[in-house]
Amino acid sequence: MNRAVSSIRSHHVARLGASRTAAASFSSSSSPEAAEAWDGRFRLHKPRGQHLLTNPRVLDAIVRRAALRQGDAVLEVGPGTGNLTVRLLASAAARVSAVEIDPRMVDAVTARVDALGLAHKLTLIAGDAVETEFPEFDVCVANIPYGISSPLIAKLLFGPYRFRAATLLLQKEFARRLVAAPGDSEYNRLAANVRMVADARLLMDVSKRDFVPVPKVDSSLVEIRPRAAAPDVDLAEWLAFTRACFGQKNKTLGAIFKQKRKVLELFTRSHGADERRHSNAGGGGGSRRLVALGGGDDGDIGDSDCNGSYDGAASFSEEEEVTAFKAKIAGALESSELAGKRPSKLSNDELLHLLRLLNEQGVRFQ
Numbered sequence: 001m002n003r004a005v006s007s008i009r010s011h012h013v014a015r016l017g018a019s020r021t022a023a024a025s026f027s028s029s030s031s032p033e034a035a036e037a038w039d040g041r042f043r044l045h046k047p048r049g050q051h052l053l054t055n056p057r058v059l060d061a062i063v064r065r066a067a068l069r070q071g072d073a074v075l076e077v078g079p080g081t082g083n084l085t086v087r088l089l090a091s092a093a094a095r096v097s098a099v100e101i102d103p104r105m106v107d108a109v110t111a112r113v114d115a116l117g118l119a120h121k122l123t124l125i126a127g128d129a130v131e132t133e134f135p136e137f138d139v140c141v142a143n144i145p146y147g148i149s150s151p152l153i154a155k156l157l158f159g160p161y162r163f164r165a166a167t168l169l170l171q172k173e174f175a176r177r178l179v180a181a182p183g184d185s186e187y188n189r190l191a192a193n194v195r196m197v198a199d200a201r202l203l204m205d206v207s208k209r210d211f212v213p214v215p216k217v218d219s220s221l222v223e224i225r226p227r228a229a230a231p232d233v234d235l236a237e238w239l240a241f242t243r244a245c246f247g248q249k250n251k252t253l254g255a256i257f258k259q260k261r262k263v264l265e266l267f268t269r270s271h272g273a274d275e276r277r278h279s280n281a282g283g284g285g286g287s288r289r290l291v292a293l294g295g296g297d298d299g300d301i302g303d304s305d306c307n308g309s310y311d312g313a314a315s316f317s318e319e320e321e322v323t324a325f326k327a328k329i330a331g332a333l334e335s336s337e338l339a340g341k342r343p344s345k346l347s348n349d350e351l352l353h354l355l356r357l358l359n360e361q362g363v364r365f366q
């Protein structure tokens with residue numbers, strides 16, 4: 001979110017009559033499939049996730065499942081040549097803002113929307129959706145490049161945005177991990193973090209044959225609804241805690257938090273956090289960290305099981321302190337009765353209970 005928006009093009013040129021004619025031509029019953037087909041006018045870049053969704057019935061279904069309301073402001077990420085964009089523009093939505101990284105796609109969607117007389121409803125933002133500040137929106141509807149799924153969802157859910165729902169087409173396996181519940185074989189940090197702030201559900205599966213060029217993977221449409229009330233936890237602390245827990249999700253929590261390296265890492269961090277808290281007294285540092293997480297950070301909320309690395313070592317004089325610190329961690333685990341449990345089997349309430357006990361003992365993750 002730190003980088004400036006590279007350019008914004010707003011179009012206010014069309015007449016309403018032209019929009020109505022255009023709107024009529026997007027329903028699958030009246031539009032020939034050729035309207036969505038790719039004519040090969042330039043090379044599509046697979047590393048940019050440029051797989052265009054060309055099945056009009058699937059495109060119509062996505063807009064239907066998004067349940068747009070009269071007057072909605074819609075955010076689309078990666079409009080490509082505009083197959084979804086034109087349907088969003090023809091819906092009840094008042095306006096669509098679309099963020100596209102590839103200038104060739106920006107030109108393609110601009111020309112198409114101009115020709116349909118719908119440009120007055122579209123704001124096209126040329127830039128990287130992970131870095132670019134989004135305008136206000138009510139709903140996000142997008143067939144996104146799958147490579148940015150995790151940072152984009154982190155930005156939507158842990159950034160400053162307030163919106164009703166995001167209806168996103170995602171890689172099928174990623175979608176399954178996103179909606180997994182505690183105890184499911186796919187349950188993971190991503191799902192735990194999303195569950196903390198939102199409800200996520202699968203809407204439908206989409207075959208890879210509905211895209212051009214055909215990708216290696218199938219897709220699923222997912223709806224993510226942020227909860228109205230913010231959870232009663234410092235989210236930056238929670239995200240750092242789940243990183244520690246799920247880094248080795250097949251180990252028990254007792255085994256994870258007994259490791260010398262982990263204890264030393266937490267010891268150093270907790271002492272650093274104490275110093276930061278004292279120097280920041282009354283400063284509201286938690287929320288500032290969260291804003292950074294929305295885009296300036298690595299945006300990771302758990303799609304990769306990564307272990308934090310730590311290269312520090314305790315000096316002799318610290319050894320006793322570290323031993324006492326280790327005992328505090330063990331004490332918190334014991335009173336939670338979760339030492340023998342794997343994080344992937346636990347609900348967020350159980351994990352949150354453990355985090356609170358650890359925090360009470362002065363153990364900090366952020």
Ligand SMILES: C[S@@+](CC[C@H](N)C(=O)[O-])C[C@H]1O[C@@H](n2cnc3c(N)ncnc32)[C@H](O)[C@@H]1O
Pocket residue numbers: 048049050051052053054077078079080081082083084099100101102105127128129130142143144145146148
């Ligand atoms: C999967 S295609 C979807 C195209 C179109 N929405 C459709 O359904 O046919 C993803 C689009 O996102 C664009 N894109 C890739 N990375 C992006 C990023 N970081 N920010 C914004 N757009 C990006 C690609 O150029 C491409 O147009």
